[in-house]
Amino acid sequence: MPTVLTAEEIINHAFNEATKAEVEFSDKVPTMIKAKKREGARIMIAEKETTGYLEALVKSVPTLDDIHPFYREMLEIQLGVAKAKSALGRISRAARIIHEVGKASIRQLKGARNPTAAATARRAFMGRTSSLVRGAEEDIATISLLREKMKDLPAADPSVPTIVLAGYPGVGKSTIVSKLSSAKPMVRPYPFTTQEIIIGHIKSGRGVIQVVDTPGILDRPLAERNKAELLAISALGYLSNIIAFIVDISESNGFSLSSQKHLLDDVKQTFAGRDLLTFFNKADLATPQQLEEAEALFGKCDRISATKGDGLDIFLERLNQSVKENLQEDPPRRTIA
Numbered sequence: 001m002p003t004v005l006t007a008e009e010i011i012n013h014a015f016n017e018a019t020k021a022e023v024e025f026s027d028k029v030p031t032m033i034k035a036k037k038r039e040g041a042r043i044m045i046a047e048k049e050t051t052g053y054l055e056a057l058v059k060s061v062p063t064l065d066d067i068h069p070f071y072r073e074m075l076e077i078q079l080g081v082a083k084a085k086s087a088l089g090r091i092s093r094a095a096r097i098i099h100e101v102g103k104a105s106i107r108q109l110k111g112a113r114n115p116t117a118a119a120t121a122r123r124a125f126m127g128r129t130s131s132l133v134r135g136a137e138e139d140i141a142t143i144s145l146l147r148e149k150m151k152d153l154p155a156a157d158p159s160v161p162t163i164v165l166a167g168y169p170g171v172g173k174s175t176i177v178s179k180l181s182s183a184k185p186m187v188r189p190y191p192f193t194t195q196e197i198i199i200g201h202i203k204s205g206r207g208v209i210q211v212v213d214t215p216g217i218l219d220r221p222l223a224e225r226n227k228a229e230l231l232a233i234s235a236l237g238y239l240s241n242i243i244a245f246i247v248d249i250s251e252s253n254g255f256s257l258s259s260q261k262h263l264l265d266d267v268k269q270t271f272a273g274r275d276l277l278t279f280f281n282k283a284d285l286a287t288p289q290q291l292e293e294a295e296a297l298f299g300k301c302d303r304i305s306a307t308k309g310d311g312l313d314i315f316l317e318r319l320n321q322s323v324k325e326n327l328q329e330d331p332p333r334r335t336i337a
Contacts, residue, residue, distance in 0.1 A: 047102030170253030250285035
């Protein structure tokens with residue numbers, strides 16, 4: 001999508017082009033005819049520049065109903081697909097009205113009896129056009145925002161085997177992605193760092209595995225979750241072939257093992273049928289009591305210490321094995337209502 005001009009920029013560009021209109025006449029052409037042709041040329045140029053830009057802007061937006069559900073869901077969360085579609089519809093309508101106003105102004109111009117009346121017809125068109133474009137200012141701003149949101153969408157490829165990391169904030173998902181893949185997410189020693197979907201790629205025996213670092217999702221009703229959490233759910237629902245659930249068994253992220261178990265149960269229920277692997281991270285920081293409690297709640301799971309790189313070879317081996325076993329038949333994506 002091209003850069004979106006503001007309403008004032010559209011008006012100024014169109015009117016500046018109109019003022020440059022040059023019409024050549026012989027000395028024998030009457031003044032009245034000269035005035036009509038000159039003002040008519042200005043009206044047609046301003047109309048063409050304005051409607052042309054607005055129509056091109058609408059056409060530059062991909063058909064939102066045809067994009068992959070993952071991207072459509074992300075745009076819905078961040079902007080609202082219906083809002084964007086309504087804005088596009090109103091911009092198209094404004095362009096049609098400007099076109100009709102232009103034709104009406106040309107007809108009015110033909111009946112002008114003197115150069116002053118011809119100039120008045122042109123100024124009336126310019127004024128009406130300015131009002132229509134300014135009236136679409138909010139819709140134009142919405143499309144500008146849509147463009148920015150679309151530019152920032154993660155480069156996910158739904159056709160590539162995809163592992164989505166899930167778990168509470170601060171369990172170490174970003175560290176795992178940065179250690180294993182091409183992605184280098186911002187890693188900080190406190191929760192809620194990841195506010196975007198981050199895509200990385202890992203080379204494997206099958207070619208490439210796509211790994212997705214999601215914002216931490218909290219164990220509470222869907223309606224109470226914030227935008228970052230909804231982004232995580234969208235990735236889980238539309239991208240994942242396999243979910244790797246990460247548990248901070250040291251509880252250093254501020255969430256208890258029992259809370260993390262509740263979240264795991266919620267993920268299992270929401271995405272029933274999806275292969276789900278559970279890993280204990282920060283094993284180097286956990287006490288014997290925490291290790292015992294974690295195994296009582298989750299069962300025996302592979303232990304890793306992502307910051308040190310310990311256990312990541314086993315983590316990667318489990319992912320590769322799961323990809324090999326479970327991607328023969330791609331499970332149906334589950335839509336989150």
